[in-house]
Amino acid sequence: MAIQEILLDIDMSVGVFQDTIVEDQKLKLRELGHDADGNSIYPATGSWESIAIRIQDKIASFKGVAAQVDVTEGAAYKIYWSTSEDGFEWLEYEEVSSNSAVSKSPAKYAKVKIEIFAEKKYSNFYIDDFNQKDKYSNPFIESENGSLGLKKIYQLNMERVSDTPTGMVLRQKVENTKFKKVDRIRVSKG
Template structure:
């Protein structure tokens, strides 16, 4: 007895795309950007749902899903069926190892592919503070290639008498804590 494989092609250009795109002949997650080493960063999860597929006289032969996978993401394939393309069964996951469909047989079918990327650590530099004095102001310093809050402030004080006593009023709202006062001439 000869075995015959019946193929029902899926058009990945058509259907419902949620955080997925059909690009370069592949269904893939939407790219959010690139990290510092130019590695793509993807959305956490996405799916694609096919248009209703008319199985018609091939109903008894619609038992398996064949797949070609490339890349490092995780995926799950689901199917559902319908006798009239209006009332659909619940989504049933396709057996990942054999491709066997567990959805009840119907005149129409739909395929859903759920994709998630593999988790990996990425490095994103928001600002390298490479531009000297980019953020310099009365309270912030960026002159040494790092961003830091200024801790030392210079201010004019009034000299009282000949005994070296200096005075200056400092509003309470300026400081939460004063560690020390230095006299600099």
């Protein structure tokens, strides 16, 4: 009995995608965003699992499976495959290496799973220097001194009630719901 190598094309546009996409007929990790230098940011891992592939009508029996993959941009990958007699109950996934074939007993269906691991690189992220005046229009935030923080001192425009020979009387109404939040009142001249 002669052994023949058969190439089996797998449609990667269908299946179960987890943090992966198919773009330009290539399986890639999905892009999460960009760092401050414009470099793409990817999840640490992602996977794709094929739909059930009927192999009984293509192959009568097989010795094993091998994979050939073109890798770009430094990502690492692992390829797994599983077989099933009925397409519902599957054997555990076994890893397929590029240099040796994985042997399994013949079955009617097969599934392929590919895991991709992103290459780890350092990224630059820049935050605001908080020196621009009135950049944040929230009345409860202050950022003019070079750091972002909650405003703790509020200046109120007091209502002038009357003038006295020694000064003036000013009044400010404080709602009962906000009264618990006042820890002290300081009045300054001028």
